[in-house]
Amino acid sequence: MKNNIESLVKKITNKDITVGVIGLGYVGLPLAVEFAKKGIKTxxxxxxxxxxxxxxxxxxxxxxxxxxxxxxxIDNQALIPTGDFSLLQQCTGIFICVPTPFTPNKDPEIKFIIQATEDIAKYLQKGQVIILKSTTFPGTTEKYVLPILEKTGLNGGEDFYLAFSPERIDPGNKTWNTGNTPIVIGGINDESTELASLLHGLVVGKIKQVSSPSIAEMEKLLENIFRSVNIALVNELAQLCDRIGINIWEVVDAASTKPFGFMPFYPGPGIGGHCILIDPYYLAWMAREYDFVTKFIQLAAEINEDMPFYVEAMVVKEIAKQPITLKDAKVLLLGVAFKRDVDDLRHSPALKVAEILYNDGINNIEYYDPFIPEIKIKEIEKSSLPELTPELLKKQDIVIITTDHSDFDYEMIAKNSKVVIDSRNACKNVKDRSNIVLLGEGK
Ligand SMILES: NC(=O)c1ccc[n+]([C@@H]2O[C@H](COP(=O)([O-])OP(=O)(O)OC[C@H]3O[C@@H](n4cnc5c(N)ncnc54)[C@H](O)[C@@H]3O)[C@@H](O)[C@H]2O)c1
Incomplete structure (x- = not known):
């Protein structure tokens, strides 16, 4: 047993291993490329x-x-993409990076984790180190993944090693990437934690080891729910500031000058993406099993999910000020990705805003997003306008900045639009603000 571990440690340290990454999306592909770039067959x-x-x-x-x-x-065959799962047999280290969405009723959907684990089980080898990276509720690694692997007759922590290590990638972030972001690892036993750390340590900087997979699973939910509740706080304050006539953005910037005990969060048209929106529901679902209601967390999710409706109400109010009807109003959404400078549309609040506008009879909707060529609004397919020109802006009754991509020329947008509803404070530096309606400014 000891000899086996020692030889495994040696193999990993010498990079004399093959690494498998299951799920080549936003998380898995960058990870696979990192390993391949280190000269490790992936x-x-x-x-x-x-x-x-x-x-x-x-x-x-x-x-x-x-x-x-x-x-x-790909050219030097350091990364081999495949749909042939029998090649898992060759892998010493296996990372699971599959999606963890929710069901239409917002319950956790871990079927992709189960499927990937079953594929691993089919080809499970002694000495393999398996790391689950998909965000999920505490207990997934030990209650769902481990039993499937142990059905093979091999023992977790002895014949193979298993750990959970949440992903911290932040698409669009120019400073923090896979290579320099510290990560957390919790194995099903000490050997699993050590081996998983050694393996993952080949491509990341600092590692914080924790005493179990559940700690690591819960830690990830804490990270994301922390953002969800703080965003909800400023979203609520933005609505209050709108009533009072105080600019919430200036308030947050002022509070940010405090060098300790405060961290800025900003309001917006709602939250999207694969994490912050979904994770509160993963925890709420799990808490129910323990007769516990995560009231505070659910309230935050509710406030955030109301924001697209709030933006829609702003649009209706601005249309009412013009000599047009909802049916005839021409509305242009600028930016539909779920956040700035990314090409990810998943659960984007912009889509929600568009859908609510449609439901209310505002059907003349176009959009422009250089990163998102196509979207569907209530099953209606739309393509992004090819470019953003002054002529195009002049034709619109309302322009909504739903996502504040860095490349947009906000001065040009404001200058040529009748009304700009700015849900992101993207026009903060625009000189003539007479036609800008900023969320949380109270104008
Ligand atoms: N995207 C992020 O910024 C981010 C950040 C931190 C954590 N996460 C978490 O990481 C996980 C993956 O997210 P993502 O954004 O990379 O998702 P993604 O949808 O971009 O990629 C997942 C990939 O897995 C593939 N897949 C699904 N089932 C599979 C299976 N059984 N076998 C092989 N491949 C399979 C899909 O085809 C897809 O290519 C999720 O749990 C997510 O919550 C994502």
Whole structure:
């Protein structure tokens, strides 16, 4: 047993291993590329044939990864994309990076984790180190993943090693990336924690070890729910400031000068993406099993989910000031990605705003987003306008800044629009603010 671990430690330290990454999306592909760039043979698995064939053809589909890295790792066969899960047999380290969405009723949907684990179980080898990275509720690693793997007759923590290590990637963040962001790891036993740390440590900087997978699972939910409740706080204050006529953005900026005990969060049209929106519901679902209602967390989620409705009410109010009806109003959404400078549309509040506008009979909706070529609003397919010109802006009755991409020319937007509803304070530096209606300013 001791000898086995020692030889495994040696293999990992010498990078004499193959690493498998299951799920080549926003989390898995950057991770796989990091390993491959370190000269470690890496096999990337995905059930999406389009992703596999794109990668085989050296076509990158994740904005944060540079094209050249993909070309290099595919050309030198450091990264092998495949849909053939039998190749899992060759992997010493296996990372699970599959989606963890919620169901239409907002209960956790962990079927992708179960599927990936079953695929690993089919080919499970002694000495393999498995790390679950998908965000999930506490207990997933030990109550769901471990039993599936142990059904093979191999023992977790002895024959194979298992840990949870949450992902902290922040797409669009120019400072923090896979290589320099500290991570947390909790294994099912000490050996699992150590081996998982050694393996993951090949591509990350600092590692904080914790005493169990559940601590690591809960820690990730805390990180994201911390953001959710703080965003809800400023969203509520923004609505109050609108009534009083105080600019919430200036209030937050002023509070931010306090060098301790305060961290700025900003209001907006709602939250989207794969994490902050979903995670409160994962915890709330789990808490119910313990006869516990996460009241505060759910209230925050509720406030955040109301924000697209709040923006829609701002639009209706501005249309009412013009000599047009809702039916005839021409509305342009600027930016539909769920946050600035990303190409990720998942659960975007902009889509929600568009859907609510449609429901209220505002049907002349166009959008412009250089990162998102197509969207669906209530099953109606729309393409992004090819470019943003003064002529195009002049034709609109209302322009809504739903996502504040850095490349937008806000001076030009404000100058050529009748009314700009700014839900992100993107026009903060625009000189003539006479036609700008800022969320949380009370104008
Ligand atoms: N995107 C982020 O910024 C981020 C940050 C931190 C944590 N996370 C978490 O990481 C996990 C992955 O998120 P993501 O954004 O990379 O998702 P994603 O949808 O971009 O990628 C997941 C990939 O897994 C593939 N997949 C699904 N089932 C599979 C299976 N059984 N076998 C192989 N491949 C499979 C999908 O085809 C997809 O390519 C989620 O739990 C998410 O909450 C995401």
């Amino acid at each position: 096999i990337g698995f995905d059930t999406d044939e389009n992703k596999i064939s794109s990668l085989k053809n050296k076509i990158n589909y994740i904005k944060d990864i540079d094209e050249q890295s993909i070309i290099e790792v």
